[in-house]
Amino acid sequence: MSDDLDIDLDDLERRMEGAMAALRTEFGSLRTGRASANILEPVQVDAYGQMTPVNQLGTVNVPEPRMVTINIWDKAMVGKVEKAIRESGLGINPQTNGTIIMLPIPELNEQRRKELTKVAAQYAEGARVSIRNVRRDGMDQVKKAKAAGMPEDDQKMYSDEIQALTDRMISAVDKALEAKQQEIMQI
Incomplete structure (x- = not known):
């Protein structure tokens, strides 16, 4: 042939x-009532002229079962990351403390x-x-x-x-x- x-x-x-x-x-990014770093995988931020995943802009941690934290490396990106999370449809209201964004995971x-x-x-x-x-x-x-x-x-x-x-x-x-x-x- x-x-x-x-x-x-x-x-x-x-x-x-x-x-x-x-x-x-x-599917891994969809939360099921418990905190997971994967929840942020679909969130993209307009950083430095291109769409960038959140985990490339800071360190993502899960310090407790109902909390995800992101320690943003560049202070200028904090507002953009917070806005992207708010608009992502995850249903999470980010709270900012300096360069750390806290994401309390509410009960579904x-x-x-x-x-x-x-x-x-x-x-x-x-x-x-x-x-x-x-x-x-x-x-x-x-x-x-x-x-x-x-x-x-x-x-x-x-x-x-x-x-x-x-x-x-x-x-x-x-x-x-x-x-x-x-x-x-x-x-």
Whole structure:
């Protein structure tokens, strides 16, 4: 077979696994009533002309079960970090003491738990879209290979394998979402 006719299923699977890994990271950032340094992973701050993760602007600690602290290295960034946390949708009100930002983690009420399950569903939908985009890329490769002379049996086989991979990954996203929603709703 020539290179034009070869579809790299391993690459497609690796890219779909990347979407799953990103989903796991996003789910890790959703708080479930206890403090975790991972809660700040999705928070990006406009620092020095580019979007920067909070953990690259200061030291993140969890000194007690309901408190996360960030010791910001550059005093000029304290206000920007505080604003980014406030606008992140985490539902946490930061308190500043010099260069230290304290994030008291409130007990989750029923309404907040429902909001968090909706956020988890949005993260899962983003992962599904990423997986479908990889599927579309794979199907486009099959179409190009068809134009280059790939036999119809091979086209069907590759299309079926790409669809089966997509279905398996979407199912994994759904299972991860269900588990995260149960964890969030657990009191």
